[in-house]
Amino acid sequence: MSVFSPVELAPRDPILGLNEAFGADTRANKVNLGVGVYCNEEGKVPLLRAVQKAEEARVAEHAARAYLPIDGLAPYDLAVQKLLFGTDSALLQSGRLITAQSLGGTGALKLGADFLYRQAEKRLVAISNPSWENHRSLFEAAGYEVVDYPYYDPATNGLNLDGMLAGLEALPEGTVVVLHACCHNPTGVDLALADWAKVIDVVTRRKHVPFLDIAYQGFGENLEDDAFAVRLFAESGLPFLIASSFSKSFSLYGERVGALTMVTANQGETAPVLSQLKRVIRTNYSNPPTHGAKVVAAVLNSPELYQLWEEELAEMRDRIRHMRIALVEKLQAAGVQTDVDFIQRQRGMFSYSGLTKEQVARLADEFGIYAVSSGRICVAALNTSNIDAVANAMAAVMK
Ligand code: PLP
Numbered sequence: 400m401s402v403f404s405p406v407e408l409a410p411r412d413p414i415l416g417l418n419e420a421f422g423a424d425t426r427a428n429k430v431n432l433g434v435g436v437y438c439n440e441e442g443k444v445p446l447l448r449a450v451q452k453a454e455e456a457r458v459a460e461h462a463a464r465a466y467l468p469i470d471g472l473a474p475y476d477l478a479v480q481k482l483l484f485g486t487d488s489a490l491l492q493s494g495r496l497i498t499a500q501s502l503g504g505t506g507a508l509k510l511g512a513d514f515l516y517r518q519a520e521k522r523l524v525a526i527s528n529p530s531w532e533n534h535r536s537l538f539e540a541a542g543y544e545v546v547d548y549p550y551y552d553p554a555t556n557g558l559n560l561d562g563m564l565a566g567l568e569a570l571p572e573g574t575v576v577v578l579h580a581c582c583h584n585p586t587g588v589d590l591a592l593a594d595w596a597k598v599i600d601v602v603t604r605r606k607h608v609p610f611l612d613i614a615y616q617g618f619g620e621n622l623e624d625d626a627f628a629v630r631l632f633a634e635s636g637l638p639f640l641i642a643s644s645f646s647k648s649f650s651l652y653g654e655r656v657g658a659l660t661m662v663t664a665n666q667g668e669t670a671p672v673l674s675q676l677k678r679v680i681r682t683n684y685s686n687p688p689t690h691g692a693k694v695v696a697a698v699l700n701s702p703e704l705y706q707l708w709e710e711e712l713a714e715m716r717d718r719i720r721h722m723r724i725a726l727v728e729k730l731q732a733a734g735v736q737t738d739v740d741f742i743q744r745q746r747g748m749f750s751y752s753g754l755t756k757e758q759v760a761r762l763a764d765e766f767g768i769y770a771v772s773s774g775r776i777c778v779a780a781l782n783t784s785n786i787d788a789v790a791n792a793m794a795a796v797m798k
Contacts, residue, residue, distance in 0.1 A: 441782070508533075549563050587778075613625070617712040632662075656694075
């Protein structure tokens with residue numbers, strides 16, 4: 400009997416399983432709409448020009464690779480704060496901010512989860528229904544009980560605001576509440592500005608712990624507007640956490656560049672919180688990697704590269720928007736009778752298309768078009784070469 404004999408095979412990750420099925424499909428015109436990455440018009444993950452320029456400068460430096468501090472590269476952490484709160488935010492000088500570079504947005508969520516579990520004795524977290532699949536697994540792995548609050552309304556393909564507010568109200572006081580700050584994954588349905596004020600009101604009264612997840616800043620409206628929720632929470636004076644990521648906005652998926660930011664209630668809390676967060680990091684992976692943070696910091700801290708990056712981000716955002724409009728038009732032209740305009744209203748990389756599990760299975764079997772069984776499609780995987788095939792196939796299974 401080996402130490403490994405009791406180990407059972409883990410359930411297949413639904414999205415990775417989908418990628419495997421896609422890889423094994425031999426049809427030439429197959430399309431993978433299951434992925435969570437932005438692809439350009441050529442169907443490739445782009446290398447942004449701003450990133451390339453920053454990398455060239457970095458290679459030319461021939462810099463040594465010492466360890467970074469436990470909480471990461473200071474100019475990176477500061478640039479993250481400016482992007483989240485705005486360059487003129489009073490919070491930047493308040494002594495209430497802590498930012499630690501993390502292994503992507505996922506790493507930031509895990510640091511926050513571990514920190515709250517150990518230091519605040521949190522055991523209950525609420526996520527939206529539905530949410531990014533990893534939210535549940537990640538918090539469960541960190542020891543939490545995970546419940547959900549209403550979010551998506553299938554009847555309107557929009558937000559169930561009343562249900563969400565009532566759900567948040569009914570949670571036990573002090574629950575950790577994960578909120579998608581913009582470009583909700585998987586639905587693409589966001590809160591309107593006025594809705595956020597209502598959420599903050601409930602969260603404040605119920606003494607919940609807001610944990611904002613912002614993985615798509617810049618993919619909704621623009622960098623500033625997409626940070627609206629973050630900034631409203633900042634104004635509220637509440638203590639809260641933010642997991643942010645540059646995986647998508649810099650197309651730096653494999654470099655694992657994210658950050659955990661904590662806003663304390665007052666200056667006095669900051670040093671103890673930072674010291675304990677450093678312990679979480681130190682006992683986990685010691686300190687973060689250099690390359691991605693150096694590149695992102697170089698771009699964010701150079702006016703010229705920042706401008707180039709903003710333009711490239713706008714290009715990605717606009718391309719997705721055009722694909723949404725084209726998809727709706729082509730679905731209607733292909734004879735889809737049901738209302739599909741909501742696809743145009745959704746924001747970010749994804750659309751909850753309304754396709755059922757059975758329709759998704761037919762798309763794969765009959766047309767070689769792969770989507771997540773929930774009906775989530777990645778609009779950023781559409782391009783002018785594949786959109787007709789996708790729209791016609793969707794129309795065929797929707798009839
Ligand atoms: N949070 C949400 C809602 C996401 O959709 C993602 C990525 O898909 C992440 C966090 C994590 O991103 P990262 O790849 O930076 O870990």
